[in-house]
């Protein structure tokens with residue numbers, strides 16, 4: 203008998219309950235591909251600005267490239283103006299995403315103080331209008347990613363969640379912190395549970411899922427349909443295969459670093475590919491004891507060759523001492 207999906211986004215089945223969170227500067231095509239192979243159930247692009255889409259900025263459009271086996275693929279957009287968002291979504295749909303998502307969680311002042319990202323949470327009626335328009339503008343499902351509110355005094359996650367559902371959203375992802383919290387404190391899983399109870403559409407929980415056991419723990423605690431994993435997946439894509447990081451042998455981690463490097467160079471070219479890869483490289487070494495020198499060498503490597511040499515030397519040293 204065929205395995206049933208874990209949840210469906212309108213008519214799109216999703217098989218699996220752990221998803222790589224959208225992360226600007228990290229969840230690009232090379233890293234998403236790695237995470238999908240290891241079990242991330244769907245893909246979200248990094249967020250892209252609606253004005254950049256309308257201005258046809260090449261760097262913005264490039265963030266929407268995806269591999270066919272990433273499906274279901276969600277394109278995430280941010281912006282503050284209803285008409286701009288709708289027109290940008292219409293244009294993005296031409297690239298063939300399965301889903302379009304609106305970011306209502308970015309806490310950066312450069313975004314939120316201009317009424318985009320978490321700035322939208324201050325105006326739930328406006329969110330309703332945007333979703334009404336977006337869902338009419340495109341034929342694919344439209345989803346939203348939110349935080350709990352602007353600050354502790356104005357937490358409005360259940361109101362926003364119901365507004366999204368009432369205006370056609372097909373899924374809500376919720377990061378259990380407010381804009382004012384940024385990443386401080388612990389994600390409030392009770393509040394994530396409140397969002398799940400407030401709506402009938404599927405809900406993904408986000409915030410502080412750090413180990414394979416946390417995936418099940420968050421699902422049990424909050425009742426969500428699936429979880430997003432962000433920071434804990436950087437340098438540790440094996441979390442999607444439900445493997446403990448300490449159980450991944452060094453040789454396998456080294457192979458993954460080489461693979462990530464090669465995917466990054468292939469996708470971006472040398473200069474940009476190497477610079478973006480370096481953000482990830484030292485994170486792969488994070489959990490390895492006694493590897494400070496390797497971590498520093500990777501963080502400061504100046505060329506792909508020096509990464510490969512450093513890894514090779516470290517592996518040879520390990521063989522020599524074992």
Ligand SMILES: Cc1cc2nc3c(=O)[nH]c(=O)nc-3n(C[C@H](O)[C@H](O)[C@H](O)COP(=O)(O)O)c2cc1C
Nearest residue numbers: 223224225226248249347377408409410431432433
């Ligand atoms: C470097 C970084 C970039 C992020 N960029 C985005 C983004 O583009 N869109 C978005 O919805 N959330 C973004 N987030 C938030 C994550 O998707 C996630 O909700 C948050 O990190 C909490 O989950 P975690 O504890 O698993 O990291 C970003 C987070 C980080 C750390």
